[in-house]
Amino acid sequence: MKNYRMLIQYEGTRYNGWQRQGNTQNTIQGRLESVLSRLTGAEVQIQGSGRTDAGVHALGQTANVLLPEGWHISGEALRGSGLPGLDDLPGCEALRRVMNHYLPEDIDVTELEEAPERFHSRLSAAGKTYQYRIGIDDYKNIEGRQFRYRVGRPLDVEAMGEALGALRGTHDFAAFCGNPRMKKSTVRTISAAELEEVSHEIRLRITGNGFLQNMVRIIVGTLIEIGLGSRPVSDMKRILDSRDRSQAGPAAPAGGLCLLRVYYD
Amino acid sequence: MKNYRMLIQYEGTRYNGWQRQGNTQNTIQGRLESVLSRLTGAEVQIQGSGRTDAGVHALGQTANVLLPEGWHISGEALRGSGLPGLDDLPGCEALRRVMNHYLPEDIDVTELEEAPERFHSRLSAAGKTYQYRIGIDDYKNIEGRQFRYRVGRPLDVEAMGEALGALRGTHDFAAFCGNPRMKKSTVRTISAAELEEVSHEIRLRITGNGFLQNMVRIIVGTLIEIGLGSRPVSDMKRILDSRDRSQAGPAAPAGGLCLLRVYYD
Numbered sequence: 001m002k003n004y005r006m007l008i009q010y011e012g013t014r015y016n017g018w019q020r021q022g023n024t025q026n027t028i029q030g031r032l033e034s035v036l037s038r039l040t041g042a043e044v045q046i047q048g049s050g051r052t053d054a055g056v057h058a059l060g061q062t063a064n065v066l067l068p069e070g071w072h073i074s075g076e077a078l079r080g081s082g083l084p085g086l087d088d089l090p091g092c093e094a095l096r097r098v099m100n101h102y103l104p105e106d107i108d109v110t111e112l113e114e115a116p117e118r119f120h121s122r123l124s125a126a127g128k129t130y131q132y133r134i135g136i137d138d139y140k141n142i143e144g145r146q147f148r149y150r151v152g153r154p155l156d157v158e159a160m161g162e163a164l165g166a167l168r169g170t171h172d173f174a175a176f177c178g179n180p181r182m183k184k185s186t187v188r189t190i191s192a193a194e195l196e197e198v199s200h201e202i203r204l205r206i207t208g209n210g211f212l213q214n215m216v217r218i219i220v221g222t223l224i225e226i227g228l229g230s231r232p233v234s235d236m237k238r239i240l241d242s243r244d245r246s247q248a249g250p251a252a253p254a255g256g257l258c259l260l261r262v263y264y265d
Numbered sequence: 266m267k268n269y270r271m272l273i274q275y276e277g278t279r280y281n282g283w284q285r286q287g288n289t290q291n292t293i294q295g296r297l298e299s300v301l302s303r304l305t306g307a308e309v310q311i312q313g314s315g316r317t318d319a320g321v322h323a324l325g326q327t328a329n330v331l332l333p334e335g336w337h338i339s340g341e342a343l344r345g346s347g348l349p350g351l352d353d354l355p356g357c358e359a360l361r362r363v364m365n366h367y368l369p370e371d372i373d374v375t376e377l378e379e380a381p382e383r384f385h386s387r388l389s390a391a392g393k394t395y396q397y398r399i400g401i402d403d404y405k406n407i408e409g410r411q412f413r414y415r416v417g418r419p420l421d422v423e424a425m426g427e428a429l430g431a432l433r434g435t436h437d438f439a440a441f442c443g444n445p446r447m448k449k450s451t452v453r454t455i456s457a458a459e460l461e462e463v464s465h466e467i468r469l470r471i472t473g474n475g476f477l478q479n480m481v482r483i484i485v486g487t488l489i490e491i492g493l494g495s496r497p498v499s500d501m502k503r504i505l506d507s508r509d510r511s512q513a514g515p516a517a518p519a520g521g522l523c524l525l526r527v528y529y530d
Contacts, residue, residue: 009407059407084418097403108405138362140373142274142324147408153349 001066003119004092006046007111008032008061013146013255014106017054018061028052028107032063035102039095040071049121049128049262053214055254057147060129060261064121073098119264127191127263128211132204132220132256139200148201149256155227157202161195163226163236164204167219168193174243176222178214178251186212186243202227205260214251222249266331268384269357271311272376273297273326278411278520279371282319283326293317293372297328300367304360305336314386314393314527318479320519322412325394325526329386338363384529392456392528394472395481397521399489404465413466414521420492422467426460428491428501429469432484433458439508441487443479443516451477451508467492470525479516487514 010028020030029046036044048063073095078086081101086094096112103109118124135141135150167173167190174186192207204223206216222239225231231249239247275293285295294311301309313328338360343351346366351359361377368374383389400406400415432438432455439451457472469488471481487504490496496514504512 009405011407057407100403100405105405105410106407108407110404138365139375140274140365140370142276142322142371142373143412144408145370 001068002071003115003117004065004067005111005113005115005119005121006032006063006065006096006109008063009059009108009110010057010061011106011146012052012055012057015054017056018048018050018052018058028058028061029063031103031107032099032109035099036065039073039077039098039102040067041074042068042071047121049125050211050259052259053217053254053257056257056259057255058259061259062121062125062262062264064115064119077102121262124264125210125262126265127207127209129192129205129207129260129263130211130216131258131260132206132216132252133258134202134204134220134224134252134256135200136197136202137200141200146255147258149253151224151228153228155202155224156229157195157197157227159229159233160202160223160227163223163233164193164195164219166237166240171240172243173212173215173240175239175245175248176215176218177212177245178218179212180245182212188212188215216257217251217254218245218248220252220256224252225249266333267336268380268382269330269332270376270378270380270384270386271297271328271330271361271374273328274324274373274375275322275326276371276411277317277320277322280319282321283313283315283317283323293323293326294328296368296372297364297374300364301330304338304342304363304367305332306339307333307336312386314390315476315524317524318482318519318522321522321524322520323524326524327386327390327527327529329380329384342367386527389529390475390527391530392472392474393476394457394470394525394528395476396523396525397469397471397481397485397517398523399467399469399485399517399521400465401462401467402465406465411520412523414518416489416493418493420467420489421494422460422462422492424494424498425467425488425492428488428498429458429460429484431502431505436505437508438477438480438505440504440510440513441480441483442477442510443483444477445510447477453477453480481522482516482519483510483513485517485521489517490514 016026018028020027032046046063046065081098092112096109099109133148135148170189172187188210190208196203281291283293285292297311311328311330346363357377361374398413400413435454437452453475455473461468
């Protein structure tokens with residue numbers, strides 16, 4: 001078998017998240033696997049760096065897949081794509097283009113290349129960066145609306161930024177974990193976390209060695225309550241220390257969240 | 266009656282264009298009129314600066330509407346919106362916010378203000394700028410895909426830019442008019458027309474004192490043929506001089522087109 005690494009972008013709005021489930025057609029992983037199986041005739045399993053929830057987007061999801069030695073794109077699929085010049089491309093670049101042709105317009109494989117045998121998109125991942133976009137006034141931002149959550153009210157960015165500071169470093173993030181039956185460690189390291197105010201919105205970028213289920217969305221939900229003034233800045237540290245999910249705010253809506261990048265050593 | 270000027274943004278993808286038709290619910294004008302009627306209890310007619318076709322977007326459509334003196338927002342609609350602080354706002358700013366609350370997320374009234382009685386969004390318009398975005402490689406641009414047309418092949422931007430030059434100035438644009446039964450003058454003045462290459466795409470911006478039906482899309486369809494090398498640069502001038510629609514290329518898809526701005530003296 002040969003191992004391949006893929007970089008994938010998607011708008012998650014109409015999908016039940018990354019992970020394949022019963023109805024494979026409605027997940028990103030399911031869509032990718034079904035197209036890749038059809039093209040190569042091989043049974044494939046695509047391994048993502050992690051699940052993204054229903055409605056969450058990605059501009060840099062990373063995945064890997066094992067293909068049998070000597071795989072090739074079915075002649076029918078190749079002809080059906082009508083894409084010119086594929087013969088002149090390396091096999092995996094041709095495969096990437098034909099995949100994209102058969103994938104829907106809201107899923108894009110932007111890179112596909114051979115990877116070392118030991119490369120595993122989830123287990124080899126050293127960290128990730130997520131972005132959350134919050135609309136702060138009544139501007140709907142027609143062009144980017146699927147990628148942000150519009151609170152529609154002014155937020156105290158300074159207070160939010162100060163609260164965010166409490167999360168940097170290594171902590172037990174149990175209070176920000178959406179899975180009440182989480183048995184493994186809930187300790188994670190946040191190496192960077194910044195808020196930026198751009199026109200009509202606030203953008204949070206947060207980088208860590210790993211994220212618990214719904215972690216970014218619960219952080220954002222809590223930050224929004226602080227930004228609205230319904231919680232004091234000091235609450236963030238108190239919540240963190242409590243390790244109690246019920247102390248934190250609600251998970252902010254999925255549509256504002258985007259997986260920007262996965263890091264490997 | 267009092268006259269109001271509105272600035273409107275919309276993603277046209279799921280609408281049958283600007284102009285109200287039998288089924289009012291599925292046009293931008295129809296949506297705006299139905300919300301405004303419901304809010305004020307008045308029979309309203311919203312006058313746009315011009316029609317946009319099914320699937321065409323706008324970031325700066327301008328319209329005007331006459332409301333009876335002493336109009337007010339229905340108490341039920343006001344309470345139903347749950348918007349805070351409306352009492353402190355000028356009447357038309359409150360109306361704008363409540364309208365946006367009841368309008369779908371792909372239509373946004375970004376400005377609403379009193380206008381002189383004689384202001385008419387179509388008859389007073391001195392010019393318009395349209396933008397057309399063409400995707401030139403296989404990058405799907407997940408975030409902006411509804412606003413561009415992906416050719417997916419490299420285009421000769423220099424040739425396209427040269428061809429575009431033939432259109433600047435005052436000409437009879439009959440060859441670029443989608444309405445074969447056009448009885449009025451097909452002479453228009455293009456005051457500015459530029460192509461810009463940005464990452465993964467080419468953007469055309471074109472400003473004129475008026476545009477014929479499908480004019481920008483037929484110009485773009487012809488430019489793409491020139492960019493692909495299937496027509497010589499000199500064709501643009503020849504087509505223009507022919508005044509014959511059958512000489513020009515096909516109308517490029519609606520989704521790449523966006524009305525950016527309408528100018529008034």
